[in-house]
Amino acid sequence: MTTQVPRRPWLQRWHVKPIAWTLVILILLVASSRMTGVDVGMFFGNLGQFTDLLVRMSRPAWDYLPIILHPLYETIQMAILGTTIGAAFAVPFAVLAASNLVHNRWLRGIIRLILDLVRTLPDLLLAAIFVAIFGIGSTAGVVTLAIFSFGMVSKLFYEVIETIDMGPLEALESVGANKLTxxxxAVLPQIMNQFVSYFLYTLEINVRASTVLGYLGAGGIGVFLQRSLNEFNYSQTAVIILATLVVVMVIDGISNHLRRVLL
Amino acid sequence: MQTTISKKPATLTLWRRWNWLLWIAVVAVVYTWAITGLHFTGLQESAASVSRSIVHGLVQPDWSYVYNGSGEDLVSLILQTLAIAFLGTIISSLISVPFAFWAARGGKEWLHVRSGSGKVILTLIRTFPEIVLAIMFIKAVGPGSYAGVLAVSIHSIGMLGKLFSEAIENMDRGADEAITSAGGNSAQIFMLATLPTIMPEFISYTLYRFEIAVRSASILGMVGAGGIGTPMIFAIQTRNWPRVGIILLGIVLMVLLIDSLSEQLRKRLI
Structure with a gap:
């Protein structure tokens, strides 16, 4: 009985794969830094301007705070309404996209394709288009957030639906209940808590997103953000950013607490 | 004796039975506040005709814009967008590693001062709007895709640092202990045990972040930070809907392609 040390194949011995990957990444890095005109020297050359900006931002104009309180409320209101509308539309789509409820492969495929397409669109891009349609104001913001959260919530929802226990469904089916019953x-009691949890999670993301939507005219605090930046009034920008930070953290805290209670 | 036992659960069930009323009241108050606070006066009379022309433009996109060799066409700008996202993600994944070790909760730490402060820093970075970051970098390096690269690479630290630090907290310490017991010093532990253990997760998260960076790189141009966003916002402002249609089509295809590619790679990693 002879024991032989197994020889490593040629590909492994010469580390072909890692070297190839490193080369690909290096080539992509060089190509993309050429394409974007990255110049390390320029950044450090202009560092003076950048630090000047930071210094001016480090002195927030606190008397600006009362002015931005109302737009801040408007931002939260936009996020709440947008998330709710989006989630409401997401429920039927999520049911139709779940593979354990809908056995028609074509219907499911078409619904999922629609959801995938909706999810590819960045929020600010939607905002720019809806500002063109609805005009400047919070309507465009609510519609943007509704569509943005529709894409996100429906995917989270149908993934939840696909994990449910099929026993209660079969029990009801065997006694002749219809689909709605x-x-x-059988379905709703199993998924309700997770739905609410994902709804709150989406709300967190939407509060973050809604703070910049106004930059393109879609209402909320972003309008004031754009104004202060255009007027080079960085001490006001600093107040806006700090105030949004507080709002985002408070909403995150509330929603995290509620989600922990729910799950 | 039985009555004394059953008394306490009875009050509990009373609270359990009726606390949904409280929740309904809270939800009702929140929604009344949200609906009455907003003014839906922004609706224009031209909304219908504008949406009609948008749909018309989407159905008949401006195919001549796809490639015309000027360097300002759809293909070259989409490539530029991908370059911004790629470079930004690679830079931020490198900067995120020390942040992640800073923010990862360790065993022998006093009151979690180090990891706590690191987590606060990462939250601050995450909450700072990427658009504002882009505008600040435009002041420093001028408008163009360089500012976009800087904005993506700084903003992504917030999320990558958080994901990396969670990966470090949950990693398998077996390899670390093996090297320690064989007498390795801390540099050897890091190079031979820690890094190989968490590398697949780091790469997977970086790929995931790249998917997000592609989306944000495509809108950073709206404030002048390079990529496909710049011609997009111009086309919307000049009501050039066929142009908007072809750019939207390009963005959708790009995102779908990158998402499925990255998903394939991530599946093979873990």
Whole structure:
């Protein structure tokens, strides 16, 4: 009985794969830094201007705070309404996209394709288009957030639906219940808590997103952000950013607490 | 004796039975506040005709814009957008590693001062709007894709640092202990045990962040930080809907392609 040390294949011995990957990444790095005109020297050459900006931002104009309180409330209101509308539209789509409820592969595929397409669109891009349609104001913001959260929530929802226990469904089906009864008594009780949890998570993200939507005219605090930046009034910009930071953290805290209670 | 036991659960069930009323009241108050606070006066009379022309433009996109060799066409600007996202993500993944070790909760730490402060810093970076960051960098390096690269690479630290630090907290310490017991010093532990253990997760998170960076790089141009966003906002402002249509189509295809590619790679990693 001879024991032989197994020889490593040629690909492993010469580390072909890692070297190839490193080369690919290096080539992509060089190509993309050429394409974007990255110049390390220029950044450090202009560092004076950048630090000047930071210094001016480090002296927030606190008397600006009362002025931005109302737009801040408006931002939260936009986020709440947008998330709610988006989530409401997401529920039927999520049910239709779940593979354990809908057995028609074509219907499911079409619904998922629509959801995938909606999810590819960045929020600010949607905001720019809806400002063109609805005009400057919070309507455009609410519609943007509704569509943005629709794409996100529907995916989270149908993934939840696909994990449910099928036992109660089969029990109801065997006694001859119709589809709506099955969803109401067997599906909903199983998923309600997770739905609410994901809804709150989406709300957190939307509060963050809604603070910049106004930059393109879609209402909320972003309008004031753009104004202060255009007027080079960086001490006001600093107040806006700090105030948004506080709002985002408070909303995150509330929603995190509620989600921990729920799950 | 039985009555004394059953008394306490009875009050509890009373609270359990009726606390949904409190929740309904809270939700009702929140929604009344949200609906009455907003003014839906922004609706224009031209909304219908504008949406019609947008749909018309989407159905008949401006195919001549796809490639015309000027360097300002759809293909070259989409490549530029991808370059911004790629470079930004690579830079930020490198900067995120020390931040992640800073913010990862360790065992022998006093009151979690180090990890706590690191987590606060990462939250601050994450909450700072990327658009504002882009505008600040435009002041420093001028408008163009360089500012976009800087904005992506700084903003992504917030999320990558958080994901990396969570990966470090949850990693398997077995390899670390093996090197320690064989007498390795801390540099050897890091190079031979820690890094190989967490590398797949780091790469997977970086790929995931790249997907997000592609989306944000495509809108950073709206404030002048390079990429496909700049011609997009111009086309919207000049009501050039066929142009908007072809750019939207390009962005959707780019995002779909990158998402599926990155998903394939991530599946093979873990």
């Amino acid at each position: 099955i969803i109401w008594y």
